[in-house]
Amino acid sequence: MQSYAAVILDIEGTTTPISFVHDTLFPYVTNNIENFLKENWDRPELNEQIDLLRNQASIDVKDGIPDAKLIPDKNADISSSEDMQAAVIYNIKWQMKQDRKIGALKSFQGYMWKSGYQTGDLKGIIYDDVVEAFHKWKHMGCKIYIYSSGSVQAQKLLFSHSNQGNLLEYISGHFDTNIGPKIKNESYMNIAKSIGEQTKDIIFLTDSAQEAVAAEAAGLQVVIVVRPGNASLPSYITENANIKIIDNFLSLFNE
Ligand SMILES: [Mg+2]
CATH class of the missing domain: 1.10.720.60 (Transcription Termination Factor Rho, Rna-binding Domain; Chain A, Domain 1)
Structure with a gap:
């Protein structure tokens, strides 16, 4: 990957099992x-x-x-x-x-x-490697944002009451579909504008092929995350040299 100043994370299928909901x-x-x-x-x-x-x-x-x-x-x-x-x-x-x-x-x-x-009857499920990556990104001075179709309120509840404790302090901002649909490139441009970064300086992690294509078209660096239970990836993703595929956030730091 090139260097980046901010990371945007999808939730379901990326930080959290797709089956959680x-x-x-x-x-x-x-x-x-x-x-x-x-x-x-x-x-x-x-x-x-x-x-x-x-x-x-x-x-x-x-x-x-x-x-x-x-x-x-x-x-x-x-x-x-x-x-x-x-x-x-x-x-x-x-x-x-x-x-x-x-x-x-x-x-x-x-x-x-x-x-x-x-x-305390409900706990948000966050994969272990996500929390380790949060530490590393924070240490690097890289800002972390969430973009999910779940409401901002639901996102905050999930990250503040998670199986890994309260993770809200790591997160610099939350976006839901009020900024635009996740499969439209304009939405990613709107987020970039809102967080004051150029799209090329942002890395977006998602499990969704359609979201990946939209973010790439907006100029973001895109990583597809493969987790248990996620949908299989179409060839336009697996054959796209610009889109990296990982099954653990920590692979991003091993380069
Ligand atoms: Mg997802």
């Missing part, structure tokens, strides 16, 4: 929602989350989406809290089964994950 985060919601609702039922923040779900549910029912059901209103309806909780549980499990990317669902999941991280 599906094998850890999603089951955390479905397995704990019943107790979570009971324990937090009187909290105003939970009420705000349920209001979002209730609004979405009435839109879904109006739109005639199969199996959509209304969530009773806490103030207007004479429903017991058990009935309302059952309606919320049905709604969440129904939406998750369909893997919906709806704001109200994402917001509720984020709210439960935040609580799980804070109580």
Whole structure:
């Protein structure tokens, strides 16, 4: 690699097993929602989350989406809290089964994950070599940034409550898709501008072929990271001499 002043890291499939969301985060919601609702039922923040779900549910029912059901209103309806909780549980499990990317669902999941991280029930999984590389980069004066399609809040929770401890002090900034989609070269130019670096002085590590191509087109140095469970790489990546492929961050320091 040429020298670089900043590194941008993808999360899933790069710093963290690609299965983390599906094998850890999603089951955390479905397995704990019943107790979570009971324990937090009187909290105003939970009420705000349920209001979002209730609004979405009435839109879904109006739109005639199969199996959509209304969530009773806490103030207007004479429903017991058990009935309302059952309606919320049905709604969440129904939406998750369909893997919906709806704001109200994402917001509720984020709210439960935040609580799980804070109580210590959830830990972000970061590969060991990532933390060793963090030390080395920090020592070299190289800045570390995260760019993930997970929200900035979710990124911060993952790195601050990780199996390797609180890693936030290593990270100089976080970007999510508010800066642009990960498969568009403009997004990488926007990040470069925002962190005050030229694209050629940035190295981007990802498991995604499409993201790699977009970042390369923007002028970044690109490294593909191969981790257990990642998708296999297309030939336009494996045959691209400009894109380095590694299975351990520490290979970057052995040159
Ligand atoms: Mg990824």
